[in-house]
Amino acid sequence: MINITFPDGNVRQYENGVTGQEIAESISPRLAQEVLSIGVNGDTWDLSRPINSDSSIVLYKWDDEEGKHAYWHSSAHLMAEALQELYPGIKFGIGPAIENGFYYDVDPGTAVIKESDLQNIEKKMIELAALKEDIVRQDISKTDALKLFEEKGDEYKTELISDLEDGTITLYTQGNFTDLCRGPHLRNTGEIKAIKMLSVAGAYWRGDEKRKQLTRIYGITFPKKKMLDEYLVMLEEAKKRDHRKIGKELELFMFSETVGKGLPMWLPKGTALRLRLEDFLKKIQRKYEYQQVITPHIGNKLLYITSGHYAKYGQDSFQPIHTPEEGEEYLLKPMNCPHHCEIYKHKPRSYKDLPVRMAEFGTVYRYEQSGELHGLTRVRSFTQDDAHIFCRPDQVKNEFLKVMDIINIIFKALDFTNVEVQISLRDPENKEKYIGSDENWEKAEQSIVEACEEKGLKAKVELGEAAFYGPKLDFMVRDAIGRKWQLGTIQVDYNLPERFELEYTGEDNQKHRPVMIHRAPFGSMERFVAVLIEHTAGKFPLWLTPEQVVILPVSEKYNDYANEVAKKLDARDIRVSVDDRNEKVGRKIRDNELKRIPYMLIVGEKEAENGEVNVRKQGGGEQYSQSIDDFAVSINKEVEKILKEALTF
RNA sequence: GCUGUUGUAGCUCAGGGGUAGAGCACUUCCUUGGUAAGGAAGAGGUCAUGGGUUCAAAUCCCAUCAACAGCUCCA
Numbered sequence: 170m171i172n173i174t175f176p177d178g179n180v181r182q183y184e185n186g187v188t189g190q191e192i193a194e195s196i197s198p199r200l201a202q203e204v205l206s207i208g209v210n211g212d213t214w215d216l217s218r219p220i221n222s223d224s225s226i227v228l229y230k231w232d233d234e235e236g237k238h239a240y241w242h243s244s245a246h247l248m249a250e251a252l253q254e255l256y257p258g259i260k261f262g263i264g265p266a267i268e269n270g271f272y273y274d275v276d277p278g279t280a281v282i283k284e285s286d287l288q289n290i291e292k293k294m295i296e297l298a299a300l301k302e303d304i305v306r307q308d309i310s311k312t313d314a315l316k317l318f319e320e321k322g323d324e325y326k327t328e329l330i331s332d333l334e335d336g337t338i339t340l341y342t343q344g345n346f347t348d349l350c351r352g353p354h355l356r357n358t359g360e361i362k363a364i365k366m367l368s369v370a371g372a373y374w375r376g377d378e379k380r381k382q383l384t385r386i387y388g389i390t391f392p393k394k395k396m397l398d399e400y401l402v403m404l405e406e407a408k409k410r411d412h413r414k415i416g417k418e419l420e421l422f423m424f425s426e427t428v429g430k431g432l433p434m435w436l437p438k439g440t441a442l443r444l445r446l447e448d449f450l451k452k453i454q455r456k457y458e459y460q461q462v463i464t465p466h467i468g469n470k471l472l473y474i475t476s477g478h479y480a481k482y483g484q485d486s487f488q489p490i491h492t493p494e495e496g497e498e499y500l501l502k503p504m505n506c507p508h509h510c511e512i513y514k515h516k517p518r519s520y521k522d523l524p525v526r527m528a529e530f531g532t533v534y535r536y537e538q539s540g541e542l543h544g545l546t547r548v549r550s551f552t553q554d555d556a557h558i559f560c561r562p563d564q565v566k567n568e569f570l571k572v573m574d575i576i577n578i579i580f581k582a583l584d585f586t587n588v589e590v591q592i593s594l595r596d597p598e599n600k601e602k603y604i605g606s607d608e609n610w611e612k613a614e615q616s617i618v619e620a621c622e623e624k625g626l627k628a629k630v631e632l633g634e635a636a637f638y639g640p641k642l643d644f645m646v647r648d649a650i651g652r653k654w655q656l657g658t659i660q661v662d663y664n665l666p667e668r669f670e671l672e673y674t675g676e677d678n679q680k681h682r683p684v685m686i687h688r689a690p691f692g693s694m695e696r697f698v699a700v701l702i703e704h705t706a707g708k709f710p711l712w713l714t715p716e717q718v719v720i721l722p723v724s725e726k727y728n729d730y731a732n733e734v735a736k737k738l739d740a741r742d743i744r745v746s747v748d749d750r751n752e753k754v755g756r757k758i759r760d761n762e763l764k765r766i767p768y769m770l771i772v773g774e775k776e777a778e779n780g781e782v783n784v785r786k787q788g789g790g791e792q793y794s795q796s797i798d799d800f801a802v803s804i805n806k807e808v809e810k811i812l813k814e815a816l817t818f
Numbered sequence: 819g820c821u822g823u824u825g826u827a828g829c830u831c832a833g834g835g836g837u838a839g840a841g842c843a844c845u846u847c848c849u850u851g852g853u854a855a856g857g858a859a860g861a862g863g864u865c866a867u868g869g870g871u872u873c874a875a876a877u878c879c880c881a882u883c884a885a886c887a888g889c890u891c892c893a
Contacts, residue, residue, distance in 0.1 A: 272888095281822085282822090283822070283823080284822075284823060284887090285823095367887095368822090368823095368887055368888070369821090369822060369823085369887085369888085370821070370822065370887060370888030370889065371820060371821025371822065371888070371889055372821080372888070372889045372890090373820080373821095373889060373890065376889075376890070377890085378819080378820070378889080378890050378891090382820060382821055382889075383821090383889095384821080384822085385821090385888065385889075387887090387888080417829080418829090424884095424885090426866085426883070426884055426885095430883090430884065430885085476893090477893095478893055481893075482892090482893060485891085485892090486893095503893060504893055506893085533893090535892075535893075537891080537892070538819055538820095538890075538891060538892085539819070539884095540819065540820070540821095540888085540889080540890080540891095541819095541890085541891070541892075542885090543886095547892085636893070637893085638893085687893095721852095721853085723850085723851060723852055723853095724850040724851050724852095725850060725851095726850065726851095751849085751850085752851090752855090752856085753849095753850090753851050753852090753855090753856060754851070754852055754853060755851090755852085755853065755854060755855070755856090756854080756855055756856080757853090757854095758853055758854050759853095759854035759855055760854085760855085761854095762854055763854085769853085771852065771853065773851085773852060774852095775852090783852080783853085785853060789853075789854075792853065
């Protein structure tokens, strides 16, 4: 007999060699049906694998990552089995479970797998799943494994095997399909019920662009048809919120082939929105004693040689601009910091001056690879809400805390409640990859960790994710559909002050080197607005939205009154327009709902007589009439309240 | 940059070797209206660009450009 310890601390005795499946059965038939994999002493196992010693276990169901993982992993195998039947001789790379579903990288030889083939693959998978084949685990020696896959002629699997240690190699078989795999897997392919193949893409073997590109096939499966349907509905919802779609509909921004790809242009409404966001941050920054500066969009190449960026990114950037005079080369600025360093240097600085906080909405230009461009989230020209804080080493932590406050204020004001924080530190194995002294790195990393602790932020620490010049703290938000976006960032930099030989005079009358902190609460205006669009589905908060109020005259007879109302509201800084088209009210309401305007004021005979407006809030619901004045006051109050709350600190 | 898909009216899209289609938007007219689409008429396109095949190309082929989904990259 062996002792099995459950997550709640309970211990039960079972026969030696008991399986996860049997344990689940011993608890309840329902559990036995729903359980997908089992955690044994921290590893995840198949349910059919015998347990031969005292163990702590967790039974994983669909709602557990580990359970889903096994489910999708087995689904990848089912897809591979289908592919093997449909494309004889096909070779397999890797086929893991991912956050939403699974994929398999395959080499179909001379055949080409296209999007239009997905349906066929799906059909075959359903056919195979109906056979309810058992998935069988088998330990195998490295020699035998190599021999097996060499015979199959699958060079990808043999390459994988040769990197593995003997004694840890397992195979999984279902029907005619055998795959090298660590597992764990479902008991039986019949458990896979609802299947949807999603897309095909190219993917380099082992992520190396110098190696062969395989065909990657994405899919997702669910234990219930209803869950698949819900997932597909969610995908549709995501599409509806896509900032590229809404940006076009609401006329916020555009691209032009003639201007160039990845170069967004802000339309009047988008500009209005963006300027309001910028003003908001400027107000906060004024309170936090930032100084606003403006610098040119180009800089001498020597500037970037000094900063070190030219050596690292020069060949992958927009190439230098040559002047008519010989030997002069300028670069479009890919970041603002070198310019700001020069501003810092323009006069001697005393320790009393520090910290110097220099802010600029600086537009930068980066040559992103063409395949990487994506709406407003990845572009070749964007405006950072950039600032550089030059401070003494002992001020780093405090400055960090202040920046965290600013980011917090912004996220709160915009209702980004689901914020994830990531601390990116050096890869301790690979210290030579980074610029700067060991001592400085340790100091900086420690400051970040401490600052997070002080703020009670639950930050995820990622080793090896730091920039080459310093560690950083990134703020990620999820939009309403759960997709993750990186926005705000705070980065310590011990490198640029060194390269630009920045100095201040200390109390001791000696020259000292300041520390630099790069920070951008929005990240870039482009990306932030993109995320804001998706977060709000285009229904921006009243204080931000480009159009706050639209007046709908019931008929053309009341256009004059409507214009009068508009004039009065405009005089009170309310962003208002009149829909004076020759249309019925119902039509005007519909069109202005689609434009996501928060308030519609319907005016007709009654209102004109009484000097009132009939208020209809976005989305309908309750309507009420009030005087023009009362309405104006209530709108102004609503906006002021948000700004006041946000700006009280 | 790589792989695959796509490119037809301002927008969303159908069609497809023989003189270009719909809905919405736009213009004009009718209607003068009360909380999510009133009616009619009209205007609008070198079918992404450049080559090729063909009696004939928007349609087939090649290249280029751009967008989309991934991969790789990201100061």
